[in-house]
Amino acid sequence: MDVLDLARTQFAVTGSLHFLFVVLTLGLAPLIAITHTRHAVTGRPEHERATRFWGQIYVTNYALGIFTGLVMEFQFGLSWSGLSEYAGDVFGAPLAIETLGAFFLESTFLGLWIFGWNRLNRWVHLACIWMVTLTAYASAFWIMAANSFLQNPAGAVERGGRLVLTDFGALLGNPALVNSLPHVVGAGLWAAGFLVMGASAYQLFRRTTEREFFTSSLRTGLLVAFAGSLVTVGFGYAQFGTLALYQPDKFGSPLAGTALGIMIIVGQLVQLLLLLLAPLAYWLPRWRWAQPFLMILTPLPFLLAICGWLAREVGxxxxLINGRLTVADAMSPGLTSGMVTVSLVGFTGVLGLLALADYLLIARAVRRGPTAVALGAEDEPAPAVREPALSH
Structure with a gap:
């Protein structure tokens, strides 16, 4: 491959791996916030245990996802300085707002929530996880606003060889953003629902002593996945109307059309399956024969998310900025195939290890169950120190 294809491959690999973390974060956050609300209102211990168990998985995924996000930031300066030079004043604005106004707040409130167990007032503690959820979705909004500008550079004009933002409202009301954001939100709920459902099926299949806990979780995961599939598919199809306005030939290439085809065919089949399973939510945890099948289904929403990302970007x-800046012109000058190959191998290795670590840590947490959760555990009292007797 030449240097351009290598750089594109590098961004595709790092972007895809990072998105796997993001989609799970977006899906788990509201589930944990709702479960924590039920605990705060009712005081029932089963809701607290569910909040802490799934919350620990959320924190694990979030922490490792931060590092993959840092690699994504390196991409722009390393390989795509032409993008920053030509459109940094516009493209960089929503990214800066996301980092300073959403991600920092999200991290702050998440820290308060993690270390606030048994320390903060219960309503203040509850407010923290809701702020985590709201700021996570605010981050998604600003990231999708930046990405939608690449799809359809609304609200900007070219002056002096650079793009200048002239209409901030047009940037936020971009047709490429309106339907794609709910599509991503639904995909997150779909992925999180399948993770909860698959993890619960695993524990039930191995005849866990926490049967009541994972029976409830499996039902919740199934219903959340079904709701997420409705949102994802509905807003996915809704995008076709606006695509005709700014990218009428989006799916003409072999790769983009293939990714779209996989997403539509597999997504519709899985949604049909969920439609059949949803009315059986009460009985499904009792059917041992169904539990391995539910475990096998767990990766499907993540595969569909990658296909959706590829269809959106490759199309x-x-x-790089539709109709304004080509990928070739956006590349950093002076790059060689050897340089990009080294960074591609390095980034792929680092992100691959992070993804593997995330999987192993989540699998370990699922295998150990809610009795071995560190999040929210009360501090062990310090051992008493016996004063030596004074000699007379």
């Missing part, structure tokens, strides 16, 4: 090639 506007050869443009």
């Amino acid at each position: 506007r090639q050869p443009w």
